[in-house]
Amino acid sequence: MKEILANLQKRVDINERQLERLLEAFVLTNDFWEAIAISRLPFNTVVEASRQLYSEGIISFEDAGRVVLTEKGKSLIDIEKYPPSNYICESCKGRGVSLEQWQELLEDYRRTVEGRPEPLLEYDQGYLTIDSTIARVAFADGKGDIRKRRIIILGDDDLLSLALGLSRLPEKITVLEIDQRLIEFIERVAKERKLNIEVLKHDLRNPLPSELLGKFDTFFTDPVETLKGLEVFMARGIASLKGEGCAGYFGLTTAESSFKKWRDIEKLLLNEFGVLITDILSDFSLYENWDYLLDSIKKDLPPLQQKPEALWYRSSLFRIELLEGYKVSNEEGQGEIYLDEESIAWSGRENR
């Protein structure tokens, strides 16, 4: 194990426990994409590690890109270290919130978003499942952050604004969005259903317009997961809030953000913005698979030529809250915010 780890560490940032968990993931599933989710490692780390593990005969690939741990691979790990199941509560899918009281909204929202625009690589899009969207609303409502609140959504490929609008709970919903297709979709539905949603075309790299500063109770965003992108999205969110006690929600993946990046983000929130992290709920949100995935990556391993079937792309839900001493910044975001070496689309960037 030590030798294999040392070989891997020449190529990727991985520790022994992470390697152990990755190999376990290949026992728990033959679906490469699902194994990425189980490992909680970045997509690019798993792919690069898998190239090496394959060349050392530790994993092999079968029909349709299915991955298996070889006998050599199995001899490296103690399968009994990981539980056979993960005890996720069936009723709430491990989220802790019940959607029982939200079924009517859920069905209305499901019908309403039919025909939505497909995700685009250009804006790093990809959207939450219907369940995950409504679960965010329910969780935030339980915290007192929805009813009669002024809510801002920074980038809305998830169409969360429509879920909130249809709930009729918030006082007002404002969406900042760059994609004309989404703007038109949201505006059309809002008009048809008489929802209190305002949509503004805005590139979040640019500072917030002054009329939006300090005006909201709650923000939601699924940020671009580069550190620069996150800094810009968090800055905009925090600058939009009225003050102490107001809250922000965002999703963060392990697929595009290593735990080291998570630590950098937490430090950013605490040290640069002075806010509190009140909740971190692992893998709270699932995303629908998106069509451009295979076009955005290097396809040199068999599983990377197969569209994923499982909902493998997940994010953890963070809630932050403003306390006395928090800091506002509303400066221009400089340079590349959409891509870093942990982005899934990093390996395919030369193709474009």
Next chain:
Amino acid sequence: MKEILANLQKRVDINERQLERLLEAFVLTNDFWEAIAISRLPFNTVVEASRQLYSEGIISFEDAGRVVLTEKGKSLIDIEKYPPSNYICESCKGRGVSLEQWQELLEDYRRTVEGRPEPLLEYDQGYLTIDSTIARVAFADGKGDIRKRRIIILGDDDLLSLALGLSRLPEKITVLEIDQRLIEFIERVAKERKLNIEVLKHDLRNPLPSELLGKFDTFFTDPVETLKGLEVFMARGIASLKGEGCAGYFGLTTAESSFKKWRDIEKLLLNEFGVLITDILSDFSLYENWDYLLDSIKKDLPPLQQKPEALWYRSSLFRIELLEGYKVSNEEGQGEIYLDEESIAWSGRENR
């Protein structure tokens, strides 16, 4: 509202959203103790605020210390801002983990801890409910932190060591405990049931013995909630772990730690210890009520003369993980670690 807030702020650290939530809590329940839990404010803040709210005729007290919001109080808030229920999943009590596969352990543990020593003020004791203890085991097992792992428990009034021991899952369990009664109880059960538990008498203010440094995969602790206490408990836990990928679990309340203290603790973890916070699960754990409570506080409000019935004392579950760059310290803890002005027992300290 502004005037009442300004008056309150002369006495306690509270913001508008917090006051709003406290008043809502008094609508949602007449049980003062439960209102403390709903408000997510420190016990001492709620008590001091309630003295003032009572003197201004915003709340009143009824038979058996029940609290009600007066008409004047009701006129101050918009009850529609808070949801009528909090959507907590019934099956898992909002924890996200199912205990279905743990029922046998749960019942065994319940029988085993009968006759356990009662909590003592001297060591800031108070123990988790049976459910909450087993839920911690289940959650940590789902993360891969239990099976065949070496586990250390820093202070074990919860008797978590016995739950872990009875599960037969960890490789080894080590308990550091100061209270001779608990040491004897754990040792007796461990001997009777042949559990792989080692108990060492240790005051956590003192550095860890060198033979325990860097030896464990996982630590658990319910720290004393002063900043000094937390620093000492976290230092001991982190110093006991083997290295990267190893994890620590601890509970943190809102009853004895304001959100400002939460922020200080998060900063401590990230900046001083360089570890990552991977999970924060609000109100994951409930505690049994303890006999010394009323003796430890100033009883100048009617509800403070009544023993609580509801399980009002709750903690959120934090999981931290060691990443490259984490820092170890094993120095002596100086001064008072058991009491600060957010401690429940602060107001009654003159009686002792």
